[in-house]
Amino acid sequence: MWFVHKQVILTKDNLIKRRCVGSSRCYFCDQNETIQHLFIECPLAKLLWRTIHIAFNITPPVDIESLFGMWLAGV
Numbered sequence: 001m002w003f004v005h006k007q008v009i010l011t012k013d014n015l016i017k018r019r020c021v022g023s024s025r026c027y028f029c030d031q032n033e034t035i036q037h038l039f040i041e042c043p044l045a046k047l048l049w050r051t052i053h054i055a056f057n058i059t060p061p062v063d064i065e066s067l068f069g070m071w072l073a074g075v
């Protein structure tokens with residue numbers, strides 16, 4: 001969670017910044033893979049968030065800060 005919050009998780013955009021060769025496309029939807037995309041905007045992530053919303057009545061996050069807002073407020 002700390003890596004995601006600091007936005008240093010090894011998504012494809014961060015790998016390219018580190019000069020790793022390869023596609024920047026998401027494996028699930030062919031958009032550019034960023035942390036925001038992978039955890040919030042990807043259709044697969046949206047499906048998972050909707051499932052969590054239905055099962056646990058937890059509101060889906062709109063960005064990375066809101067994803068960790070409650071968690072960070074408690075730390």
Ligand SMILES: [Zn+2]
Nearest residue numbers: 026028029042
């Ligand atoms: Zn995607």
